[in-house]
Structure formats: structure tokens, C-alpha cells
Amino acid sequence: MPRLALTTNYAVAHAAKDSDVDVVAAYPITPSTPAAEKLAEFVANGEMDAEYIHVESEHSAASALVGASATGARAFTVTASQGLIYMSEVLYIASGLRLPMVLGVASRALSAPLSIWGDMHDIASLRDAGLMIYFVSSAQEAYDTVIQAFKVAEDPRVHLPAIVDYDGFVLSHVTEPVETIEREEVLKYIPKSITWNVLNPKKPISIGTVGDPDYYYEFKYQQQVAMENALKVAEEADREFERMFGRGYGIIEPYRMDDAEIAMIAYGAHAGTARVAVDKAREKGIKVGLVRLRLWRPFPSEQLKKLLEGISVVGVLDRAMALGGPLQGPVALDVGTLIATRMPDVRLVSFTIGIGQRDVRVEDLVRVAEMLDEISKGKEIPMKTIPIGLRE
Amino acid sequence: MSMTKLPGWRELPEGAVVRDVGNTETIDVSGWRVFKPVIIDEKCTRCRLCWIYCPDGAILEVVDEKARMGKRYEVDYMHCKGCGICWRECPVNAIEWVPEER
């Protein structure tokens, strides 16, 4: 396996190349631009045998991907922020049409005010669009996950588009060693086989019909079932990946949870920061563990429930704000639902961190662990999301 | 409501695709008509214009060796909506415009 020094942007471009993607349609936006450029470079040099569509917008990027995927192509794009929400109309449709395209998203804040910096407002806005959403924590994981995402998306039990989300700048622009896999090996893991509905003059079908009140509900339910299947298929795909290539992640990753009494839940790059904070807090005698969420949609409820058994207080570290909601953290809202419906003895605290690239320091997260500890010892639970790093 | 007769979510095709393409031809739209076109075969010159202009593909060009010039034109009354284009465009008035009786 070749070992390269790659940013996460380049890692996802390499993954698309090594997955033998047939059609790329991409539009520049910070911080995902270098990935779009890298893909162009691959095609320009003949290193990647794909059609590269220089679309005039992200809306068209998503639309072209839908057209390509519906014709049987393995299709890929990268975007972020305004670009992702501009795509969103079409992404809902891609899911409804059950097309297995894959997107790399270098997550970034949303305007206004304009911010080119990282947080996860963009991806949070797509939570309910019917796409699978992976959060990765390193360039290597991003590379591996793009390949896994094709595997899961194209599985006949799933047939849904998938997003591989990586933190803008913190991951997208930071160089790490990445082991890539030869294309032939990747294609043994994700063989080219068109199992979804495609446009073919030899066998004409109509794609994108009207669902009237007699039918719409059933088709939406099918998408939900596909999402539920995706959970299992994603676990399988990860295990098979590990068997073949020696790297596996699970869809949810515990850290020092075995004897933990309180827990933090984090995702993306800041899960790494949280890990360090857990070690520091442990040194202070706080029995805290960490759960890293690798798959947000579908939500791994059972897996999370199992990990949280015996935990008294859980704090969720979110990088986006669901404005006006009962809590601001979008993942906290999910965890809150799980707790409310399945584990009423656990107490939930919601935190926001890293909004608009606000620094997330280890001390801040150690302080989070301390707060959780205090709450577990009887301190009153704040009913509001606690903003970390905000100036008063 | 005929809800109970409709297929459940397990039976429906993924993504609401239609595989039995062209199946609107099983739909009877004759109820749309107020008038109906009636082709008077003796007057018909086989000019084909009614067939060309019908938006609903409801003029049939029937190959029939016994017919004059080897073919004749017939109205497919299941798919004719009674727009009257054929009647108006027939250059020799070989189509009569007859009120529907129901």
C-alpha cells in the first residue's frame, strides 16, 4: 500500500480516484476547493478515467450527479457550506430516487455573517434529507470512508446517497500520512456492479414520477427502511474493510468507556481533542469516557444505548446550532430523544464548541468533563445548551 | 377509499420508478369528450394529417390490404379526448363532429 502525505481534501480525491469514479461534477468553494482541483488534476493527467463536468453551480453539480448516477455511473463530488445548502433541494431528490452517489463535505459555517471557517452548520442542515452522513476524524479515515461509503450506498439493501463529512481546515487542510490502496484492490472491495434503477434504452423505465397521496407515504417509508438497513450494512462494510485492508473504525467508537461514569459524545476532528481531554480529566480522578460518533445518519441508537448503559450524565459536544430549538446541539437533540425514550435515568447536557472555528482547547473540554462530574454529584442540570468559548 | 387494495410499501418498486412504461394506454379518457370525431371513410383521402396532429395519438393508421390505398384511419375512442383538432384540420371535411350521447 502506497503511503502518502495528504491533506484530507487530497485524501478524499485519492479515494474517488481509487474507487474508479466515472463522473465527477464539482464547483469550487472553500474549504473543499483543493479536493475539486485534485480531482481535475487526476483527470487531466490521465490518472483517473472519469468525465469531469465543470458545472456552473453546486445545484448543477448535484443535478449532474443525479443524472450520471441514474445512468449507471459511480458519481462523486465535493463541496461545503453555501455550496452544500445550495445543493440541498437536489440531494433530497437523490435520496428519494435512491441513487448511490457519494459526496465529500469539508464542513464550514453558514452565512451570515459570512465565514469561510469551519463548523458543522452546513451538514447539520442536511440531517433529515435522507443521505447517509459519516463524520471522520482523520485524513486516513476520510480516505477509507469514501470507499466504504460507495460500498454501503450501492448495496441493494440501501441504495441511498452518502456524505463523508470532514471538518473544514482542521482536517481539510492538514497534512497527515495516508495509506492508499491500489485501485484493483479497492475494486475487489467495491466491484463495479449496477444494482440500482438506471436509464437504459434496452430496458426503459421512468424515474422521478409523481407520488400522489395514495403512494407518497409508502415511498418515504421505503427510504426510512433503507436508512435502517444502512446501519447494519455500514457495520458489515467496515468489518469487511478491516479484514481486507487492516483498518476498521466501527460506526461509533468508544474511548475509555468501560469503567466510565460520565461520558462525552463528540464527532469529527474535535473527537481527537476530546480524547486528550478525557485522559487529562482521568488524571484528575474523573471517571469520564468518550463516544465518537462516526455515523450520524442513520443514527446508531442501539449501539449508543449499549455504550451509555451505566452512565449517569452525558455531555454532547456539537459544532452547530439548531437555532430556536429546545437545545441548540443537533446531535444533542438526537441523543436527547434516545435518552427520553429509552434510558430515562441518563441525564443529558448539551454544549456547543468550535462555532465558526472558535478555538477548542483541551482545557475547555476538561472543564466540560468537570461540569458533567459535578452534575453527576447532584449539581443542578442547566436546561439550556452551554456555549463553550463564547465571550459574554 | 380503495386504500386496502393498493400495494403496501414492501411491494412497491424502489424510488417510485415505473417499469411498465407506456401503461397510461390502459387509461380510458373517453369521458373527457363532449363531441366525438367520426371519420367518413369514403371521403377520406388518406392524407394522414389527422394522425399527425392528434396530441393523444388517438388516430390509428390501420394497414389493411383490402382498404383503399392499403390503409385506413380510425379513431381510438378510448384515448380520444375530443379536442377537435383532427376535425378542424381535415382538408376534405372527412371527419364529422358528433355530440356524445350519454
Added chain:
Amino acid sequence: MSLKEVGPMQEIRNHMQIPREEYIAGGHSACQGCGHFVIVRHLLKAAGPNTIVVNPTGCLEVVTTVFPYSSWRVPWIHVAFENGGAVASGVEAAIKSLQRKGVLPKDEQINVVVFAGDGGTVDIGFQSLSGMLERGHKVVYVLLDNEAYMNTGIQRSGSTPFGAWTTTTPVGKKWKGEWRVRKDMIQIAVAHHIPYAATINPAYPVDMYNKMVKALKANGPAFLHAYSPCPTGWRFDPSKTIEVARLAVLTGYWVLYEYDHGQYKVNVPVLKRKPVKEFIKLQGRFRHMTEEQVKKLQEIIDQHVEMINKLVGKQVIGPVVE
């Protein structure tokens, strides 16, 4: 006259040669006399079975494909309203890529055809169309122009003609129908350096058919601007769809011309034009127009005719003769 029909993708000499095969089935729920269907029927005959249709949201899409039904006997996809050009770009790129990799047969041309409304083309889908044309995708983009948003109930678009009533350009104390001049989509298309662009009209089926064949054979994107009378939105008796379409040509309101690899040509010369009032008097949407408005509309048409005569370098469309 030859009675022999030809296969798809071949030009014809007369209407007897139009193939019998139907690629769009009856039983759809378009209004009586819908112009879209006269056009689509024949363009699909010209394209034949090796064709993929991309159909943005609009009347044509809605009336043909309410699950579990479809009128389309060729592969068909609808994604959204404003992205016909982009979806078609993706389909075409996928065909290229999959042909190169041997997944699809290399030597078979698969036509990619967009059927989009004026709203889906001149307004909300403008950017997507522009991108598709500029990038050179081998797609035939057909604009089915009924001069308003019909699917949502007759609202004006950037293609609504001067004077026309729509539900968003109503006739009231201050407004008297549409007061602006529509976009010129052929000139816009040509400005993208594409090989082929043409106007078509269902009252001229042979011209329409042959232009589709040329468009399909063009070495790059082709744009067909189809005049598509809508009895419901224009307020005329559905039996008059072809009559209205024909009068549009005879008044110079709709000039049948083409741009073919750098050359302009008027395909149906009209030496003596009828005055536009003969055309508008058939349609309820123009009923309110004052003499002054009619005069202005006539001027708009005169200017357009003059521009086209200049493009072809001679007076092919003549003056108005009462």
C-alpha cells in the same frame, strides 16, 4: 409522394415518411388539444428508441407520470424544475464514461433529449441550460414554449409575450397584461457557440421532424425552441391548436429559422405577412388589448422579423399585407 416511412434519425421529404412507432402513449392527462404532445410525439419519432429523455417539472412531466403510470416508452427521468440542463449533462457524461469503459456498447449512439417548459428554461433553468450549452454536452434541449407557467396555473414567464394576460399579469386598472418584451432564446443559445439551434412549430411537422434529426446529428449541443399552443392558458378552443400555431408563422410572430454550424436560414419564408391582430384575435389572453397595445406588439414583431432578415441577408419574411 413517397408513402414509405423512414427509420429514426433520418431526414424526411414529406409527412408520409414519419415513422408510425409511438414512443409516448395516450391516456395521459394533458388538456384537450395540448400542443406539447403534438411536438413531443414527432420529436421522439425522429429520435427513435435509443433515446433518454430528461423532463424538468411542468405540465408535460405531471400529466404523463403519476405513479404507477407512465406514458414514456423511452427511458425518462424527472429530477426538479430548474436543472434539466445539468441532469442531461450528467446523463451524457455518464454515457461517455461508461462507453469508454465498455460498460455500454461503444458504437451505439444514445440520444439525450431534454423537454423543458419556458419557465424551466428561460427563467429558473437558465443557468443550468447555459452551463450545458457552454460545456458542449451532446444533448438536444427542446424548449416547449407555451409562454407561461402553465403547470402552476398560467403565471407569466420571461417568455410571455407583450400584452398577454396571465394570472400574474392580470388586466386591472393599472396593469393591462404583460408589458415587457420576451427574451430571444435562439440568440442566447447561439451566443454559446453551439452548432445547431432552430425554432420549430407543430403546424409544420416535416420541418419540425427534420430539425430534430439535424439537432440529433449535430456535433455538440443543439437547442430547439418549440412553439407550443396551450388552449387552457391562452384561452382558445382546443380544436384550434394547429390553426393558432400556423397563424403564428404566417404573421411572423414565430419565424421558422435555424442556425446550422454558422449559417442562418429561414425554413418557411413568408412573403406576405398577415397582421398580428389576426393571430391574437383567436386567443382570449389578448382580448383586452387596446389598439395601442396591438400596434406595439406589431412593432415588436416587425423588429424581430427585420433582425432575422438581416441575419439571413435577404428579405425572406415580407411586409404585413392586410
